[in-house]
Amino acid sequence: MKEPLLQVQDIRMVFRNKKQEFAAVDGLSFQVERGEILGIVGESGSGKTMASLSIMGLLPEQGAIASGSIKYQGRELVGLSDAEMCKIRGKEISMIFQEPIMSLDQVFTVGNQLMEGILTHEKMSREEAQKRALEMLNLVGIPSPERVFHSYPFELSGGMCQRVMIAIALSCNPTLLIADEPTTALDVTVQAQIMDLLKKSRDKFNIGIILITHDLDVVKDMADRIIVMYGGNMMESATREQLFSNPAHPYTRGLLRAIPRLDTGDERLFNIEGTVPDIRNMPAGCHFCTRCWNAQERCKTQRPQLVEIESGHFVACHLAAEGRKEGEAV
Structure with missing residues (x-):
């Protein structure tokens, strides 16, 4: 059986102080193919960015992977030294922050x-690195690459x-690209252009991409599979078609209901009340459960397990696991 490009298994990522530890990501498992x-979708505080930083080996000072496994092309990344990760980071696994x-x-x-990454990872002269850099600027659709090459970011x-x-992320021909909120603060037209560029990069280089966002609309036309995270846990995992045609978790249904649409008339836009709890509480x-309109007493004390409700479609919800139509209210 072909080995996946990336395999994340039961990762628990925590923040520690002198007395306690608090999980920012708990029990997350998934894999990515070439x-x-x-x-990966979720609100701020859902753990999606911490999951990506765990893969990159770039956790904050008080953060650590307490348990679980992250394998890249069969090689275990958890426990590698900074020097070993530096050989992989930017070369084989790259990230758009x-x-x-x-x-x-x-x-x-x-x-x-x-040129910094190219000179670090590739055996090239400065002239060759500059040529590669200009090629990358041209590849990502930047007009006048020479001018931009000599420009400063604030310009x-x-x-x-x-x-x-x-361009920086793709400059050393990685096989896995992590894009963390790549369309934040960009207008709608530019968002579409960036998404199209990522798609074309996937097709041209046959790379695996992890696309992290808070917006289900962003992944609707992009992702092959989608994971919905909340409070450090995976709530639902499904193919794009399954998630948008048959969402099973109340949180997923709430996110979908909250997307503005033109066919709702004067109906008030749906809102999931409350906020994501602090990881310390x-x-x-x-x-x-504190925001769920279908929560029962057991939801407050019993953590639901991921259950496969159809082939390749997993959900962590007591009601969905029992086959009950918990989403009537949304």
């Missing part, structure tokens, strides 16, 4: 930042900076 786009203008260093030119628009970030049972 040429596949996996969407949130807020490109903040992620790029404002005091170095775009060209210097593009570029948000959309242009995002294209530069994608998560419910003992289902983490969504």
Whole structure:
């Protein structure tokens, strides 16, 4: 059987202080194949970014992987030294971070930042690295690559900076790309262009992509599979078709209902009341129970297990697991 490009198994990522530890990601499992786009969706505080930083080995100082496994092409990443991860990070696994203008260093030119990774990971002269950098700027659709190469990030628009970030991420021909909120703060037209660019990159290089977003609309036309996260837990995992035609978890249904539509007339836009609980004060049972309109007493104390309700469609909900139509209210 062919080994997946990335296999994450039962990861528990925690923040520790002198007395306690609090899980930001708990029991997360998934895999990514080459040429596949996996969407990870959830509100701020759901754990999706911490999951991606766990893969990259870039956790904050007080963060750690307490248990679980992350395998890239069969090689265990958990426990690797910084030196070993540096050989993989940027070369084989690359990441587009949130807020490109903040992620790029404002005091170095775009060209210097593009060439840094190329010179680190590839056996190239500076002339060859510059040629590769210009090719990447052209690849991501930047007009006048020579001008942008010599520009500073603060001289570029948000959309242009995002294209530069994608060029940097692809510059060393990675096989796995993690895109964390790649359309944040961009207007709708530029969002569509960036999504199209990621799709074309997947098709051209046959890379696996993990697309992290809070917006289900973003993954609707992009992802092959979608994971819905909440409070550090996986609520639902399904193919794109399954998730949008037959959402099983109340949280997923609420997210879908909250997407603005033109055919609702004067109907008030649906809103999931409340906020994601602080990781220091998560419910003992289902983490969504404090906001769920169908919550029962057992939801407060018993954590639901992931159950396969149809082939490849998993949900962590007591009611959905029993085959009951818990979503009538949404």
